[in-house]
Amino acid sequence: MRKLILLFTLLFCVSCFASNFTVLHRFNPKTGDALNPWGSLLLIDGTLYGISANDGHSEGGAVYIYNLASRKESVFFRFQGYGGSTGIVPTGLIWDAVVQLFYGVTESGPGDSGCGTIFSLDMAGTETTLYAFTGTNGDGCQVLGGLMEDSQGNLYGTTFRGGDANCDCGTVWEFSDGSETVFHAFTGGNDGSYPYHTTPLLDSSGNLWGVTNSGGGSSCPGTWGAGCGTIYEVSAGVYSVAYSFSAIEGPEGIAFDASGVLWEAGKLVCPLNYPPDEERKLKKRFPPRMLKGMSSGLCWLPPKEHAESMASRRRSHPNNSEVYFNRE
16 A cells, blocks of 8 residues: 655655665656656646656756556656746646646746746646746746645745845735736845745635745844744735744745644644744744644744755765655
């Protein structure tokens, strides 16, 4: 029985789990394969779908598939790369079973200087650019996070840059009925700045939650802006800061109902270490009402720890990109 499906762009601690993990596919760019896979996998009718930051042809990234029955991997769609008409480097991919379409976002493109796109992809491999970010007139640029969809088919995400002309430090946006709306353009002050590789999430009441990597107003050397980052909420289109970090540098993620990362009765349970002062402030700031009927949780990985973790993986296995599953 397959209990868990995981994607690793680098071989990680395989000796610790040698009896439980099997290599399904080794990505090989010399054969035109996808390269540098990242993000989450989607399992649809016995086939895994994933995205890669690069590929062996256009260097624009790809959507790849892996058939669990045949044990065969192939590139489902290739982005055209610089100078092309599609986005470049996909950073998020979701599946809408109602309309039978994939929705995704890209970091940049189209062309050589584009600010990223929102796209759809059908089961025939036909890609359509739904929106191209401009980075001008308050619009965002450079989509480094993933994508969230509500029950009405509206899409939500963030950009790392663009928005406020004086800051150029990102936006929170909605895409609905063919139009993009900027909920908030970060100013780099108390409101936060630079949402980095993070996907905003929806709670059961339809409120949008997310984090910024810096900003918030506190003193935090080494981050992109004044402050150690924020947890924010968008409710009925209105942006507000729920919490400003002062001891943890650069939060990068938010999760609801994650194993080992749960908020229960006002207590944060997280597998990462964080300063006691920060823990006390978090417990005080977020009472159980935040759950709104859900089992919820928050967790983050400071960039320094992330960099050290990735460096350790690269030292051990510098060239491998593989897919594993747990056999138990």
